[in-house]
Amino acid sequence: MSRVLVIGCGGVASVAIQKCCQASDVFSELCIASRTKSKCDALADKLAGKTKTNITTARVDADNVNEVIALIRAYKPDLVMNIALPYQDLTIMDACLTCGVHYMDTANYEPEDTDDPAWRAVYEKRCREAGFSAYFDYSWQWAYRERFEKAGLTALLGCGFDPGVTQAYCAYAAKHEFDVIDTIDILDCNGGDHGYPFATNFNPEVNLREVSAPASYWENGHWVEIPAMSFKSTYTFDEVGEKDIYLLHHEEIESLAVHLPDVKRIRFFMTFGQSYLTHMRCLQNVGMLSTLPVEFEGHEIVPIKFLKALLPDPSTLGPRTHGKTNIGCIFTGKKDGRDKSYYIYNVCDHQACYREVGSQAISYTTGVPAMCGALMLLTGKWNKSGVYTVEEFDPDPFLAALEEYGLPRRERRDPAPVE
């Protein structure tokens, strides 16, 4: 029996909420709060009569810490699930600390305004010192470690699929499959087709910022940064087939490099079709991915926000997306003195997700782990004070929950390496 406050009611949150309602013995009371309350009400109406979870809704602007504090004080949750945007991570963490409530999210902090001089000074110093230039990194949230520890509270960061399940796969490989892990390649394949010439599968602004950033990977104790989309290969994925893959910077590389310090190389690859890349380059070249406001006919507009308004809403892609996702990790290393390679992954069918929860597989593969992470915290299976990423917890109960709630794992011995 627990009370949970979910902030955000977009594509990912709506899956997580529906999954929480499948475990109403744990998620007995749920408040859905977001900037647009009508979306929360619509989801609550959809679930009415189909779950024993008691659902209420509220409006909150999570950029405003006092509004979040007031809502937490009024609702008194045991846990706040932040499934809004990475921009709200710090305000919601601050509110959780003030009110003495556990916290979790699905993506690490980045600021909405990347031209804010105070943030930019810290960012530029980090680029020089750490050696990668993505806008997001863990330093902002890791700075809360001591305060969460002292308050006896847990903050679970990045509990979607990647980041999230991919780190649980790493913890599982380290616990059960290897004595020494030498390399990790994380492979994120979306073999789905939504029929649009260009659309993103999750929040367009966050997605386009991520994929247009310089690529980087971890090797022999430091970052190697290369131009965006400059490392291309192909890989044949189970149940999807051969796809072009591109090396990207991704947030879990940063935490894995800290928590698995003996691993020599950690890389992340994502599949992209040529149409997506051509559109993205064109939009970048004409300035449509800029976060800098421009004056247009007497109004100030931010190009990437305007673009988001034009693009299909990812939460509407469910009915038209066909095909499968395949996301997982390939490891090399040693077990009992012998060289070994191992691949652990999940295959998820877009249409099966749509039939179950009305969403495509990208929202599903993020929302289910968010719910399973909350389940670990609420049932005490993951129970330590401080700020943690997924690989710092026991992967076994989490992988068992993923299996039960729709994301079973598959394994391969001696998989083909990424060349």
Ligand code: NDP
């Ligand atoms: P959406 O844009 O679909 O939904 C975001 C939700 O947050 C909306 O309901 C939005 O409200 C709400 N929101 C935005 N700003 C505020 C605010 N200031 N106060 C309160 N609510 C707010 O995003 P997604 O569902 O696609 O993504 C959700 C999160 O999941 C993101 O952080 C994304 O980066 C992360 N993600 C993680 C993945 C992983 O594997 N780890 C994979 C995919 C996504 P409104 O309707 O008013 O705009």
